[in-house]
Every structure is written in C-alpha cells, then in structure tokens.
Amino acid sequence: MHSPNPAVPPPAPGSDSPARATPSPQALASLDLATYLGDPARKQDFVTPMFEHIAPRYDAFTRLFSFGMDARWKRELIAWFDARAPQRCDVLDVACGTGDLALAAAGRRPEATVTGVDAARGMIERALARVRARDASRVHFATGDLTRLWLNDASVDVVLAGYALRNVPDYEAALAELHRVLRPGGVLLTLDFYRPPMAAWRELFLGYLHLSGSLVGWWWHRAPVIYNYIAHSIRHFTTSAGFDQALERTGFTVVRRRDYLLGGIALHEAVRR
Numbered sequence: 001m002h003s004p005n006p007a008v009p010p011p012a013p014g015s016d017s018p019a020r021a022t023p024s025p026q027a028l029a030s031l032d033l034a035t036y037l038g039d040p041a042r043k044q045d046f047v048t049p050m051f052e053h054i055a056p057r058y059d060a061f062t063r064l065f066s067f068g069m070d071a072r073w074k075r076e077l078i079a080w081f082d083a084r085a086p087q088r089c090d091v092l093d094v095a096c097g098t099g100d101l102a103l104a105a106a107g108r109r110p111e112a113t114v115t116g117v118d119a120a121r122g123m124i125e126r127a128l129a130r131v132r133a134r135d136a137s138r139v140h141f142a143t144g145d146l147t148r149l150w151l152n153d154a155s156v157d158v159v160l161a162g163y164a165l166r167n168v169p170d171y172e173a174a175l176a177e178l179h180r181v182l183r184p185g186g187v188l189l190t191l192d193f194y195r196p197p198m199a200a201w202r203e204l205f206l207g208y209l210h211l212s213g214s215l216v217g218w219w220w221h222r223a224p225v226i227y228n229y230i231a232h233s234i235r236h237f238t239t240s241a242g243f244d245q246a247l248e249r250t251g252f253t254v255v256r257r258r259d260y261l262l263g264g265i266a267l268h269e270a271v272r273r
Contacts, residue, residue: 022052033225037236040169047167048119050226055122057220059098061227065212073265074162076258077191078104080269081158084187087111089157092181094146095119095164099127099139105160106139117144147174151181161190166237175250182272188252189269193230194240196263205264206231240266 036046054061062070078101085091088111093102096116106114116139118124127141144150146161147168159178165171178188196202213227220226238246240263244254252270259266 022049033229033232037232043169044119046229050229051118051120051167052122053221053226055098055120055126058123058126059100061216064216065209065227065230069260069265073191073260073267074101074104077101077160077162077189077267078108080189080256080267081105081160081187082108084189084269085109085112085158089113090155091115091158091160092117092149092151092156093160093162094178095161095167096127096141097123097162099130099141101160101162102127102139102141103130103134103136105158106136110138112138114139116141117146117149119143119145147177149177149181153180154183154186156181157183157186159186159188161188161192163192165190165243166192166194166233171237172246172250175246175252179251179272184272186272187269188247188272189267190243191267192243192265193234193237194243194263194266195234195237196261197239197241198262201262201264205261206235209234234264239263240268243268 033046036042051058066073085105085108087109089109091102091105091109091112091114093099093105093114093116096102096118099116102114102116106112116127118127118141121143124141124143131139131141146164147170159182161178165174168174182188196205210228210231213230214224217224217227240257240259243266244257247254247268247270251273253273255269255271257266257268
C-alpha cells in the first residue's frame with residue numbers, strides 16, 4: 001500500500017559522505033584488479049572511482065558494448081514494472097546510474113514517488129540534469145550505498161536494480177538490505193550480467209568483453225582496466241540460476257527469469273516474502 005509521502009525524504013546529493021579525491025584512471029590501472037575483486041573490503045574502493053570516470057560516457061558505452069541491446073533489455077524490465085507496480089507507489093532505483101530506469105518508471109507511473117541512489121556522484125549529477133530537463137518533480141536522486149540505505153523498514157513498493165548487484169562487495173548482503181526496505185509483497189526487478197554456465201561460451205563471451213573493454217578503456221582513458229573490469233566482475237559473479245537461489249535465501253520468491261546471450265544477461269522478477 002502506498003504512503004502519500006516517502007517514508008524518509010532522500011538526503012541531499014552527496015550528503016551521505018564527505019567528498020574525496022577520485023583516483024585517476026592511471027592510478028586505477030596500477031591496481032591488481034583480481035586482488036580488489038577478490039576482497040569484499042576493497043572492491044568498492046575500485047568500483048566507485050571507476051564509475052566516476054565512466055559517468056560522462058556511460059550511456060554511450062552501454063549502447064556500444066551491447067550492440068544496442070541494452071535499450072531492449074531495459075524496455076523489457078520496465079514492461080515488467082508496468083505489469084506489477086501500483087498506480088501510486090514508492091519506487092527505489094539502486095545503482096541508478098544516469099537515471100534512465102528511474103525516469104522510465106516515473107513515466108509509466110506519474111503518481112509514483114521515485115528515488116534513485118548511486119555511489120558515484122558523477123552519475124547522480126547527470127541524473128539530476130535529466131530531471132531538471134524534464135521537470136520531473138516526483139523523481140529524486142541522491143548518492144548513497146545500496147547496502148546501507150537510509151530508508152525505513154518496509155517503506156518501498158518496487159526496487160529496480162539495473163547492473164547493480166554484481167558491483168557490490170557482497171550481493172547477498174545487498175539483497176538482504178533490499179528485502180529490508182521492501183514492503184511484504186513488494187517487487188524486486190533486476191537486470192545484470194551473469195557468468196554463463198556453458199564453459200566454451202563463457203570463455204568466448206568473457207574474452208569478447210575483455211578485449212573490447214580493454215580497447216575502449218585505452219581509447220577513452222588510456223587505461224584498459226576501466227572497462228575490462230566488466231569481464232573480471234562477471235567471472236567472479238554467479239550464474240543467473242545461482243542468483244535465483246540467492247534470492248530465495250534472502251527472503252524472496254522468484255516469479256520469473258529471462259536469460260539472454262545464453263545466460264550472459266538475465267532479468268529477474270522476485271517478490272518479498
């Protein structure tokens with residue numbers, strides 16, 4: 001059931017933590033990526049600065065990297081949202097990036113209150129610019145950590161998570177936090193890359209992502225690691241079927257899953273028990 005106002009107003013952008021210098025792409029390139037991805041305590045120290053650097057070109061990169069299929073996957077996720085979300089509801093978009101899912105959801109539900117949160121300030125700045133251009137008064141954006149949200153328990157009807165949970169240090173802990181803020185019966189909708197289950201296709205898929213990411217990272221930043229992170233993160237992540245199991249362990253019931261690219265991409269719909 002929708003509450004007339006958000007349970008807790010979103011904090012001002014950047015109010016969750018003091019600003020600090022972002023390491024340069026070259027500084028990130030000097031890090032041992034395997035070590036950072038293998039250590040939950042250090043992963044975010046790489047991931048957040050990386051997204052700060054890619055924010056200006058993030059939308060172009062996702063289109064390029066997916067051969068334009070990213071838009072199709074997001075349209076499908078929003079169609080699932082449209083089928084399940086009440087007309088008046090509280091929506092949370094985690095790891096919202098430049099705000100395309102949040103704004104699409106707001107377009108489908110004009111009476112909804114939509115809040116987007118992302119750890120990268122550069123992403124939030126671009127999302128806020130899009131809100132100002134559209135005069136979307138019921139859409140809010142703020143910097144924050146999706147594993148430690150400021151929202152009250154059971155205060156959200158729908159959570160959107162596009163390319164989110166693969167990038168956190170502990171995705172099951174993040175799922176537990178999303179379970180906390182969702183109301184019973186609330187819906188979680190996710191879109192992400194997953195580790196393909198078939199070994200031959202997995203190596204081909206990850207090899208393509210590593211090579212293309214390295215080339216684009218060098219071209220745009222003179223730092224291949226900026227984009228070949230994606231292949232590394234997928235290799236360290238679960239399969240789409242494994243994510244089903246993680247959802248069940250953290251208090252969700254999986255309603256449906258749709259795989260693309262032989263399990264390299266998947267959409268999930270789950271309900272909070």
